[in-house]
Amino acid sequence: MSTDFQQARAALGVRLRELRHTCPNGRLTGSELAERLGWTQSKVSKLETGRQTATAEDLQAWAAATGHPGAAAELISRLTGLESHVRSWRRQLATGHRAVQEGINEQFTRTAHFRAWENSMIVGSLQTADYARHTFARYADLHRSPRDTEEAVCARLKRQEGLYQQGKRYCILMWEAALHALICPPQILAAQLDRLAGVVGLATLELGIVPFGASLKIPPANAFWVLDDSLVITEDWHAELWIDDAASVATYVRTWETLRESAVFGPDAQDIISRARRSLAAG
Incomplete structure (x- = not known):
């Protein structure tokens, strides 16, 4: 807190x-x-x-x-x-996940440059519908919140329209662990990894993967988003934090840039995604 x-x-x-x-x-x-x-x-x-x-x-x-x-x-x-600034999940999810997703969507419509770090799951802006569906179901169980899964999935997928809009820039980093986390059945994760491999070449997207064996200057800790260098959104188990003071935002930007130094991009990122995909088939 x-x-x-x-x-x-x-x-x-x-x-x-x-x-x-x-x-x-x-x-x-x-x-x-x-x-x-x-x-x-x-x-x-x-x-x-x-x-x-x-x-x-x-x-x-x-x-x-x-x-x-x-x-x-x-x-x-x-x-x-x-x-x-500190939005408890208990209150935000009182009516389900849809309202939360729509609130974030409003923020995204005003955002030109989106940076994300995700260490444990596929970032929402790149999720398939099935992967998102299982994610919302898991969190509804955890928070004992109303299940409006289909509405929440639709809202999250709508946010992905920005990937195809001129003038938008998505710079997304993920730890390799996010490619292996079985928060959904293996066949759904396999389709999700296929989706990731398919978006690597998008003009609006820079996708970096930090490999397990990469040398790290800082620990690959909690996930966060930076929107236009003016707002940071990060999550804890009890709440979602919206941080807008300049000094704190600057700290998150430095954190993101430091993590980026350990990431690989383009064909090297695709190789890691493909390796994770093959490990599912082998399992």
């Missing part, structure tokens, strides 16, 4: 404490407020100390219970600003 996010959540907690201390009918203790709200005292404590993220409903209830109903809009505005 980012330091900026932690600081913003702590600041929200300070504001919540201020409201509890300035109730019109006198200051409330944490236990008294918890009793009014029907919560545990530990929840009140965690919200005030920035150790738990409030929901909009929590904030509305807090404002009402402390006698400051007019503060609800301010609190929710703070929450919206906080979550604009």
